[in-house]
Amino acid sequence: NAGVTQTPKFRVLKTGQSMTLLCAQDMNHEYMYWYRQDPGMGLRLIHYSVGEGTTAKGEVPDGYNVSRLKKQNFLLGLESAAPSQTSVYFCASSSGYRNEQFFGPGTRLTVL
Amino acid sequence: DQQVKQNSPSLSVQEGRISILNCDYTNSMFDYFLWYKKYPAEGPTFLISISSIKDKNEDGRFTVFLNKSAKHLSLHIVPSQPGDSAVYFCAASVTGANNLFFGTGTRLTVIP
Numbered sequence: 542n543a544g545v546t547q548t549p550k551f552r553v554l555k556t557g558q559s560m561t562l563l564c565a566q567d568m569n570h571e572y573m574y575w576y577r578q579d580p581g582m583g584l585r586l587i588h589y590s591v592g593e594g595t596t597a598k599g600e601v602p603d604g605y606n607v608s609r610l611k612k613q614n615f616l617l618g619l620e621s622a623a624p625s626q627t628s629v630y631f632c633a634s635s636s637g638y639r640n641e642q643f644f645g646p647g648t649r650l651t652v653l
Numbered sequence: 654d655q656q657v658k659q660n661s662p663s664l665s666v667q668e669g670r671i672s673i674l675n676c677d678y679t680n681s682m683f684d685y686f687l688w689y690k691k692y693p694a695e696g697p698t699f700l701i702s703i704s705s706i707k708d709k710n711e712d713g714r715f716t717v718f719l720n721k722s723a724k725h726l727s728l729h730i731v732p733s734q735p736g737d738s739a740v741y742f743c744a745a746s747v748t749g750a751n752n753l754f755f756g757t758g759t760r761l762t763v764i765p
Contacts, residue, residue, distance in 0.1 A: 644698065
């Protein structure tokens with residue numbers, strides 16, 4: 542089992558460019574999450590999904606969109622990247638909201 | 654406003670001694686608490702959790718203590734090993750919500 546994988550691992554964007562981060566899990570988990578980690582801020586929830594076809598806003602959703610077309614995949618989109626979105630992005634999945642979350646290795650995004 | 658706080662950014666401990674990592678929270682609605690461990694260039698991995706109906710949970714070398722009146726929890730690692738060197742995140746949640754609120758992390762260094 543690969544667990545939770547994230548693509549790409551690193552990316553550099555210019556302000557205004559768009560990109561999509563892909564998260565995939567092979568544990569048949571219902572719940573999936575996108576977090577960002579910034580220095581001195583811990584991990585903050587961007588968006589999450591409680592099942593295929595569903596998405597919901599987390600703590601810091603502005604500037605991001607998500608889609609969960611397949612149960613195993615959760616995509617995070619940046620339509621017009623801004624320097625404030627420079628961060629490390631983590632995807633996670635779990636079998637239920639109280640259960641432990643399994644995290645991917647992260648994507649380091651730099652927006653110039 | 655940070656609802657989960659880890660006020661010690663770093664901690665150094667000799668191998669074989671006890672490591673104590675602390676976490677404070679402000680939201681009295683939190684009823685489930687987790688500790689995650691993170692190595693560089695990897696995602697966080699679940700370590701141990703505790704429900705608010707308990708005041709202690711133990712798993713091998715790891716014990717989490719919860720003091721609800723003080724809104725404080727701590728993670729004890731005994732004995733500490735060099736492989737425990739990592740960043741430790743405290744997280745908290747409310748039953749019925751999908752957010753995990755993370756602290757800013759404490760970097761533990763275990764000195765051989």
